[in-house]
Amino acid sequence: MSTQKFDQSQLDVAVVGGSIAGCATAIRFSQMGYRVAVFDKKAMNDQSHKRLCTHFIQPHSVPILAELGLSHLYEPDSSVLTKAVFVTPGGVVEGPGGYVPGPPDSYALNLERRVLDPALRAGVRAQGVQYLDATTVERIEEDDSGWILDTSNGTGSQRFRARLVVAADGRRSRLAKELGNATESHPNERAALFGYFSGIKTRPDNRSVFIMNERDLACVYPLVEGRTQLVLFADKARVEGWQGADGRLQEFLNYFDGLPNAPSMSDAVPETGLLGYSDYPSQIRQPVSGSIPFVGDAALSLDPMSGVGCGFALVSADLLARSFADRSLDKTDLGDGLAEYQKRFEDVILPHAEGICGDSLVDKNEASRRRMFQAISGNQELSQKYLALTGRMLMPGEFQRDLMRALMSRGAAGLKR
Ligand SMILES: Cc1cc2nc3c(=O)[nH]c(=O)nc-3n(C[C@H](O)[C@H](O)[C@H](O)COP(=O)(O)OP(=O)(O)OC[C@H]3O[C@@H](n4cnc5c(N)ncnc54)[C@H](O)[C@@H]3O)c2cc1C
Numbered sequence: 001m002s003t004q005k006f007d008q009s010q011l012d013v014a015v016v017g018g019s020i021a022g023c024a025t026a027i028r029f030s031q032m033g034y035r036v037a038v039f040d041k042k043a044m045n046d047q048s049h050k051r052l053c054t055h056f057i058q059p060h061s062v063p064i065l066a067e068l069g070l071s072h073l074y075e076p077d078s079s080v081l082t083k084a085v086f087v088t089p090g091g092v093v094e095g096p097g098g099y100v101p102g103p104p105d106s107y108a109l110n111l112e113r114r115v116l117d118p119a120l121r122a123g124v125r126a127q128g129v130q131y132l133d134a135t136t137v138e139r140i141e142e143d144d145s146g147w148i149l150d151t152s153n154g155t156g157s158q159r160f161r162a163r164l165v166v167a168a169d170g171r172r173s174r175l176a177k178e179l180g181n182a183t184e185s186h187p188n189e190r191a192a193l194f195g196y197f198s199g200i201k202t203r204p205d206n207r208s209v210f211i212m213n214e215r216d217l218a219c220v221y222p223l224v225e226g227r228t229q230l231v232l233f234a235d236k237a238r239v240e241g242w243q244g245a246d247g248r249l250q251e252f253l254n255y256f257d258g259l260p261n262a263p264s265m266s267d268a269v270p271e272t273g274l275l276g277y278s279d280y281p282s283q284i285r286q287p288v289s290g291s292i293p294f295v296g297d298a299a300l301s302l303d304p305m306s307g308v309g310c311g312f313a314l315v316s317a318d319l320l321a322r323s324f325a326d327r328s329l330d331k332t333d334l335g336d337g338l339a340e341y342q343k344r345f346e347d348v349i350l351p352h353a354e355g356i357c358g359d360s361l362v363d364k365n366e367a368s369r370r371r372m373f374q375a376i377s378g379n380q381e382l383s384q385k386y387l388a389l390t391g392r393m394l395m396p397g398e399f400q401r402d403l404m405r406a407l408m409s410r411g412a413a414g415l416k417r
Contacts, residue, residue, distance in 0.1 A: 011037050012329055014149055014162035016137045016175055019050060021296025021313035022168030023120035027068045028321030030127040034329070037160065038124060039151060041136035049117035052275060054194055054231045054304065056208060056221060057109040057116075059083075059099045060392040061311030064318050070123050078119075079111035080206050080222050084387055087211040087261040089366070090373025094207070095384040099391045108391060110208065110221045110229070116310075139178060140165055142291070163329040165292050166320065168313075171283060173298040181289035186282040186357040188303045190216070191239050193252055193276035194231035199267035202228055211259050215362040217305055218259055227271065228263075230256055233305040235362050236278065245273055280304060282357050287345035288338045293320050299345065302353060303360040311392060312349055319344040355396050375406045382406050 013029045015022045018040030026038045042048065057079075065073050073079055086093040099106040124131050135153045142148075146163040167175040176183065202222040203209065209220045216238065219231040232239070232255065242251040252274060257265040283301045287294050296313035323340035327333040376386045385402055388394040 011035055011160055011162040013164045013166060014039065014147065014160055015166045015168055017168035017170055017296070017298065018121065018131055018133065019117065019168070019170065019296070020120060020310055021298070021317050022166070023124045024064065024068055024314050024317035025166050025168055025295055025320060026124050026129045027127050028317060029324070030129045032321065032325065037130040037132060039132050039135045039137050041134070043134040044121065046118055047114065049113040051113070052277070053113050053310070054219070054221070054229060054307070055111055055113050055116065055310060056307040057111050058308060058311040058391045059102060059106045059108045061314040062107065062109055063103070064314040067318070068123055069126065070119055073111060073116065073119055074109070077224060078115050079109045080224060081107040082110050082206050082208045082222065083107055084390055085207045085209050086386070087209065088373035088377060089212060089370045090375070091377030092261070093373065093377045093383045093386055095380065095387055099388055099393055100384050101388060102393050106393070108208065110223055112223065137174070140175065164334065167292050167294040167298045168296050169298050171297040171301040173285070173294070175292060176285055176289065176294065176298060179289045179292055181285045181294065184284040186284070186360065188279065188281050188360040189236065189362040190233045190305060190360065191236045191276065191278045192231065192233050192280065192304060193239060193248070193274045194229060195249070195252070195274045196223070196271040197228050197230060197268045198226065198271060199269045200228040200265065201263050209261060211261055213259055215364070218256060218262065220262060248274055282353070282360060284353060287316070288342045291334065291338060293338055293341050295320055300349060300353065302356045305359065306356040308352065308356065308392060316345060316349060319348060351396055352392060371407070372403065375403065375410055379406055
């Protein structure tokens with residue numbers, strides 16, 4: 001006998017996926033007065049969080065946390081306010097104060113997922129949104145009055161109705177498959193390894209240090225309670241030979257110890273084993289498919305070396321909510337809202353993807369790379385702009401124009417000499 005129940009009460013918005021993008025979407029639509037529910041297939045307790053994430057939250061997305069009612073996450077017991085410093089083949093790229101251009105005190109956050117994820121779910125519940133964990137959305141179907149969602153939760157199945165369904169179901173999005181929202185994949189030639197440590201002396205100014213070594217990127221992130229996260233994005237061939245849990249950890253620490261501008265690893269005490277992946281291609285999908293908007297990784301999941309996924313999850317949810325700010329969920333308004341979201345996504349988020357996908361390839365011209373970073377590190381304004389670009393506060397096109405100008409004037413100065 002079927003255990004299927006039909007929930008007659010109509011939802012305004014059903015959000016599929018209850019991680020960063022899903023929770024942010026749910027809070028924003030609930031703040032606008034809609035009746036919202038979030039579905040996540042995982043069973044959640046108070047500590048549940050994503051583990052495969054290095055949680056550097058870029059500065060462009062940090063103010064959104066306050067709009068979600070989560071400004072307590074800026075406090076020093078929750079996160080570390082930080083800014084990037086890049087150690088490059090052409091010199092060190094850093095700048096005083098926070099990120100510019102941007103509001104004063106624009107900083108990135110080292111905000112661990114063990115803190116962020118439960119806070120987002122608490123924010124959802126505080127907003128009066130239903131969070132249905134351990135509930136998989138199996139399929140969706142459209143009829144004249146909106147969407148029907150078939151869900152299962154281990155004990156049976158249940159149907160819900162909603163006027164708008166939002167796909168926040170991550171990189172492997174089931175909704176994308178169901179709706180035929182094709183995945184454009186771009187190769188990533190690096191593997192990643194990371195771990196948490198105590199006993200490492202990081203910079204007193206709490207900067208997060210990104211060290212470019214050959215074609216690898218080694219990252220040192222200060223965390224709360226004096227802990228440190230070390231992350232290595234490396235040419236796959238380099239880490240393939242690091243065998244066995246202990247051997248791998250030792251090779252990993254030796255690698256950091258030998259780097260310029262890295263703190264000493266001599267007193268490093270591992271809190272965890274190493275996590276990581278061997279292959280993680282970037283993936284791009286349409287932000288709107290049929291009449292379903294896609295947010296977060298379900299729309300765009302880029303090379304984690306760029307550290308943009310959490311920020312883009314927050315920003316895409318914000319762009320979607322803004323696109324519906326002065327609209328209802330009636331058919332015409334819905335179409336207009338989705339068209340506006342598609343445009344905002346293409347204008348604000350998508351331009352960052354090309355450079356990030358390009359950076360995932362290892363084989364680059366080293367001499368021109370050195371010249372580029374010499375130009376950036378030797379020019380304070382350009383250094384700040386490079387930091388703003390990586391913090392996604394500046395569009396790539398604007399940075400490219402300024403960089404070309406700087407390279408040309410260096411070339412002209414060289415000719416005069
Ligand atoms: C190694 C690594 C390091 C990273 N480091 C950073 C970093 O430093 N900074 C940064 O900004 N980003 C980073 N990222 C990226 C970041 O983790 C993701 O971009 C972010 O988690 C995306 O959030 P999301 O809500 O879109 O998707 P997800 O977190 O993937 O959530 C999707 C949710 O949907 C649920 N779901 C899926 N299907 C269904 C279904 N059918 N029914 C119900 N629920 C469903 C899942 O259970 C899941 O909870 C990193 C990623 C990796 C792999």
